[in-house]
Amino acid sequence: MLSIxxxxxxxxxxxxxxxxxxxxxxxxxxxxMGPNGSGKSTLGxxxxxxxxxxxxxxSILFEGVDLLTMDIEERALAGLFLAFQYPLEIPGVSNLxxxxxxxxxxxxxxxxxxxxxxxxxSAARExxxxxxxxxxxxxxxxxxxxxxxxxxxxxxxxxxxxxxxxCILDExxxxxxxxxxxxxxxxxxxxxxxxxxxxxxxxxxxxxxYLKPDYVHVLSEGKIIKSGGPSLAPExxxxxxxxxxRQPGEEKSL
Amino acid sequence: MTDQIEKAITREYEAGFTSSIESNTxxxxxxxxxxxxxxxxxxxxxxxxxxxxxxxxxxxxxxxxHWAHIDYSKIDFQAISYYSSPKSMDDKPKSLDEIDPELLxxxxxxxxxxxxxxxxxxxxxxxxxxSVSVVxxxxxxxxxxxxxxCSISExxxxxxxxxxxxxxxxxxxxxxxxxALNSAVFTDGSFVxxxxxxxxxxxxxxxxxxxxxxxxxxxxxLVIADEGSHVSYLEGCSAPQRDENQLHAAVVExxxxxxxQIKYSTVQNWYPGDEQGRGGIYNFVxxxxxxxxxxxxxxxxxxxxxxxxxxxxxxxLRGDNSVGEFYSVALTRGRQQADTxxxxxxLGKNTRSTIISKGISAAQSNNSYRGLVKMMPTAEGARNYTxxxxxxxxxxxxxxxxxxxxxxNPSAIVEHEATTSKVSDDQLFLCQxxxxxxxxxxxxxxxxxxxxxxxxxxxxxxxxxxxLLEISLEGSVG
Numbered sequence: 250m251l252s253i254x255x256x257x258x259x260x261x262x263x264x265x266x267x268x269x270x271x272x273x274x275x276x277x278x279x280x281x282m283g284p285n286g287s288g289k290s291t292l293g294x295x296x297x298x299x300x301x302x303x304x305x306x307x308s309i310l311f312e313g314v315d316l317l318t319m320d321i322e323e324r325a326l327a328g329l330f331l332a333f334q335y336p337l338e339i340p341g342v343s344n345l346x347x348x349x350x351x352x353x354x355x356x357x358x359x360x361x362x363x364x365x366x367x368x369x370x371s372a373a374r375e376x377x378x379x380x381x382x383x384x385x386x387x388x389x390x391x392x393x394x395x396x397x398x399x400x401x402x403x404x405x406x407x408x409x410x411x412x413x414x415x416c417i418l419d420e421x422x423x424x425x426x427x428x429x430x431x432x433x434x435x436x437x438x439x440x441x442x443x444x445x446x447x448x449x450x451x452x453x454x455x456x457x458x459y460l461k462p463d464y465v466h467v468l469s470e471g472k473i474i475k476s477g478g479p480s481l482a483p484e485x486x487x488x489x490x491x492x493x494x495r496q497p498g499e500e501k502s503l
Numbered sequence: 504m505t506d507q508i509e510k511a512i513t514r515e516y517e518a519g520f521t522s523s524i525e526s527n528t529x530x531x532x533x534x535x536x537x538x539x540x541x542x543x544x545x546x547x548x549x550x551x552x553x554x555x556x557x558x559x560x561x562x563x564x565x566x567x568x569h570w571a572h573i574d575y576s577k578i579d580f581q582a583i584s585y586y587s588s589p590k591s592m593d594d595k596p597k598s599l600d601e602i603d604p605e606l607l608x609x610x611x612x613x614x615x616x617x618x619x620x621x622x623x624x625x626x627x628x629x630x631x632x633x634s635v636s637v638v639x640x641x642x643x644x645x646x647x648x649x650x651x652x653c654s655i656s657e658x659x660x661x662x663x664x665x666x667x668x669x670x671x672x673x674x675x676x677x678x679x680x681x682x683a684l685n686s687a688v689f690t691d692g693s694f695v696x697x698x699x700x701x702x703x704x705x706x707x708x709x710x711x712x713x714x715x716x717x718x719x720x721x722x723x724x725l726v727i728a729d730e731g732s733h734v735s736y737l738e739g740c741s742a743p744q745r746d747e748n749q750l751h752a753a754v755v756e757x758x759x760x761x762x763x764q765i766k767y768s769t770v771q772n773w774y775p776g777d778e779q780g781r782g783g784i785y786n787f788v789x790x791x792x793x794x795x796x797x798x799x800x801x802x803x804x805x806x807x808x809x810x811x812x813x814x815x816x817x818x819x820l821r822g823d824n825s826v827g828e829f830y831s832v833a834l835t836r837g838r839q840q841a842d843t844x845x846x847x848x849x850l851g852k853n854t855r856s857t858i859i860s861k862g863i864s865a866a867q868s869n870n871s872y873r874g875l876v877k878m879m880p881t882a883e884g885a886r887n888y889t890x891x892x893x894x895x896x897x898x899x900x901x902x903x904x905x906x907x908x909x910x911x912n913p914s915a916i917v918e919h920e921a922t923t924s925k926v927s928d929d930q931l932f933l934c935q936x937x938x939x940x941x942x943x944x945x946x947x948x949x950x951x952x953x954x955x956x957x958x959x960x961x962x963x964x965x966x967x968x969x970x971l972l973e974i975s976l977e978g979s980v981g
Contacts, residue, residue: 297936321935331936337929341951350947351937358938390951391933407937 250275250446251296251415256307257471258295264305265291267471273415276443280457280482281450283468284490289450290334292468293419296448297331298324311415326358328414330407332421334450336400339391344403347391348373348410355411376409379436397424405436416440417448422456434459454486467493528587528718533580535559538687541586545656545690548663558676558686565680571842572871572903573811575748575785583750585688587718629654629693629709639693641705648704650734651696655723658694665696669727673756673793673819681752681787681813685721689754692722697732697763706961708737719750726756728763728798735766735961748776748785748810755790759798761822766801767792768960773808778866780838783810790814796822796851803959806833806843815873817846820854820885827856830956834949835868835900844874844905849882849915858889861953864900871903878915885912891921894952896945924952 251273258266265288273279281289295302296309298321309316316324339347353363364372377384380402392400401421408416418437422430434456437447449460457465457479465481466473467490475481475493529537538559542552567578629639629652645652651662659666676686693709711722728734751773759765767790776783786809792800802816818827829845847856856876864870876887893902908917926948934944950957 299932321932322938322940325936325938333933337927337933339930339933339948339951340924341954342947343951346947346951347934347937347939350934350939350943354938354940354943411937 250277250312251448252308252310254308256295256309257305258291258307259303259305260291260301265471266295268307269468269472271466271473273446273448275446276441277464278441278447278449278460278462280460280462280465281448281468282452282465282482282485282490287468288471289468290419293331293417293448293450296324296417297321297329322354326355330411330413330416332401332404332408332416332418334419334421334423336392336404338393338395340393342391343388344391345370345373345387348387348407351407352410373410376406379409379439380406381432382406398426398429401425401433402429405433409436409440412440414444415446415448417450419450420452421449422451422453427455430456431459454482457482469493529584531582531584533583533585533688537585541688541690544586545659547656547659550663550667551659554671554676555687558683559688561677562680562683562687565677565683568680571813571873572869572905573813573840573842575811575840578748578750578785580684584718585721586690629707630712645703645705645707649698649701650703651694652707653694655689655692655694655725658725662694662696665727666694666725669725669756669758670723671756673758673791674754674789679789682754682789685723685752685754685789688719689721689723692724692753693726694724695726695734695736697728697734699729700731701729702732703734706735706737708739710739719752721751722753724753724755725758726765726767727758728760728765730760731762732760733764735768737768737770737961739770739772748783749774750785750787751809752787753789755788755816757790757792757800759792759794759800759825761796762798763795764799765792766803766961767816769802769804769806770960771804771806771808771812774810775808775837775839776810778837780810783839784808785811786814787811788814790816791846792816792818792827794818794820794822794825794827794854797824798822799826799828801828801830801959802845803830803956804832804843805956805960806831806841809841810839812839812841812843814843815845817848818856819848819850820856820882821850822854823851824853824855825851826854828959829856829858829860830959831860832863832953832956833861833870833872834863834865835870836865837868838866839868841869842871842873844872846875847877847887849876849878849885849887851881852883852885854882854885856887858887858891859955860889860891861956862891862893862902863896863949863952864893864902865896867899869901869903871905873905873907875907876909876917876919878910878912878917880911882912882915885915887915887917889917889919891919892952893921893923894949895923895925896949 253271256266256269283289304317356363373387374384382402392403462479465477467475538555639653674682677683695707697703726736757765773784773786794800800818806812820827827847833841833843835841845858860872862870862872872891878885891904895902904921906919910917931941931944
């Protein structure tokens with residue numbers, strides 16, 4: 250699905266990722282944890298192709314295709330989805346209009362027939378139900394005046410509608426209350442299957458308790474310094490990251 | 504990212520073609536003799552010529568106004584031709600079959616078929632080509648309802664009492680520099696009279712086309728809605744792509760008598776000039792409505808064209824309880840300059856006005872809103888609500904707001920709200936990350952910004968306005 254080798258990337262002349270390796274197979278859930286400023290969000294932006302982020306070295310293959318030659322839109326249409334740490338507002342553009350444009354673009358790219366308005370509307374209503382947003386939210390501007398939690402759920406709603414192959418969730422759990430966190434985890438779990446993969450960036454073990462990731466990685470200073478199974482998360486929760494940084498010998502890549 | 508925005512907003516001007524139509528065009532220049540010749544060609548009565556000459560005499564004494572936030576080199580009024588008509592119009596054709604096919608093709612190309620059977624049902628069109636009205640459709644059908652819809656030239660001859668009574672009653676000959684010039688040299692335009700209590704059975708519309716080089720277009724529109732009548736009027740315009748600037752100085756007068764309602768919509772798409780700012784139409788327009796007791800006038804405009812736009816559709820709310828509305832979207836790109844807004848003059852008791860202005864500036868353009876809300880001492884209980892929003896695309900454009908508020912009645916309430924926002928890289932990134940291309944994303948964001956105004960447009964024009972902003976219409980889902 251995804252193969253990142255020796256990735257070095259910078260923003261505004263500052264190198265953030267300093268040789269990152271990561272392999273994600275179809276159906277796997279990978280959690281990425283790590284101290285603030287270690288490059289977790291940068292990874293999401295680099296994968297999605299955001300212009301300000303410059304790849305200096307390394308390679309990224311997505312389903313065997315060189316991701317770095319593709320622009321933002323092409324990557325999105327190839328099935329890469331990024332849920333934002335801080336979802337943005339687009340005032341005046343209704344959620345429904347936005348979703349329809351996105352779904353149409355995806356279907357067009359795959360050469361599938363466009364959904365009829367009726368089909369689309371019932372799918373959107375279903376998705377609303379799943380993330381427990383009232384259907385009135387479809388008529389409101391994209392994230393316009395939404396609470397922090399509503400914005401995050403709206404991102405998940407977009408994920409449900411777009412059915413991407415690789416979902417990168419950038420601290421989707423931050424700012425969520427316990428119920429909302431459970432809801433988001435349930436939605437993600439409902440989307441798990443043998444083909445769809447997830448990269449979940451988080452600071453907290455709680456989300457991982459629900460998600461039960463296949464792998465947990467620790468990102469520090471632009472590199473993955475430790476990888477392990479789901480048991481790594483509680484260890485980190487207890488001890489913090491400092492002990493890892495002190496033991497460069499423990500470094501391991503997948 | 505800015506490159507992508509640029510790409511999304513720089514589009515070819517689609518109406519920029521030239522028609523090869525033989526025309527009778529006056530030599531450039533303006534004096535009493537030219538005006539007399541123009542009046543004679545049109546077979547006007549003496550009173551009309553006298554009126555024109557009086558206007559010309561005042562115009563000569565007036566200084567050119569320079570208070571607007573626009574910058575352009577001096578206009579040489581002697582280098583402009585003041586009359587141009589297609590040769591085939593010399594013997595005014597009696598039916599569409601006699602019209603030069605090239606002329607029909609021109610309108611066809613612009614998406615305005617003049618053949619009645621092909622037309623949008625429910626819209627009557629008056630087509631003005633350079634200085635003359637070439638055809639007015641559905642006249643017979645309108646006549647059955649008692650509605651007069653014809654060119655102003657015909658109205659001067661056929662309905663002189665109405666024209667004499669109302670021409671210049673809302674925009675006097677000496678009102679301003681460009682209105683005075685228009686009064687002296689106006690060549691054609693539309694005339695509408697809706698009798699008492701009649702609801703006009705169809706949308707009326709005028710389509711203006713400038714074709715000939717070095718000519719100015721000076722049209723004059725007069726709409727009279729008699730007591731208790733209703734009418735909706737649309738106007739559209741375009742011009743070929745030329746390197747020189749061309750002058751368009753129109754006057755529109757609306758008279759809404761007691762309990763009457765007029766809805767006047769404009770989709771203005773004059774040639775805006777190229778990216779370097781060469782060519783384009785100078786659009787200096789005076790539009791004003793007189794609202795009598797309980798009358799209501801709505802101005803809706805979508806301004807996307809012209810090198811320079813100088814335009815302030817206004818309402819004089821003379822009668823008690825009269826209502827004035829102004830809904831505007833002004834989009835500037837390239838090196839376009841727009842200084843546009845409205846004036847709401849409250850005279851009557853309990854008069855109400857609403858102003859919603861949306862300015863969108865892109866590339867190196869400048870977009871200004873200029874509005875005056877005036878509450879006179881007689882305007883007991885009057886209210887105004889103004890909302891002015893600006894949207895910036897890119898970092899080289901400008902948006903300016905010049906609201907003037909004068910309240911001389913303590914019981915009057917005036918509200919003003921203004922916002923400025925920017926199409927951000929973050930918003931575009933969000934759209935693209937979901938698979939929406941940047942062009943579609945920009946037009947979606949712009950469309951969302953203009954929603955309140957587009958809602959006001961009649962259906963057919965909403966489509967045209969949407970297309971103009973490369974926007975797929977809202978409401979296509981759900």
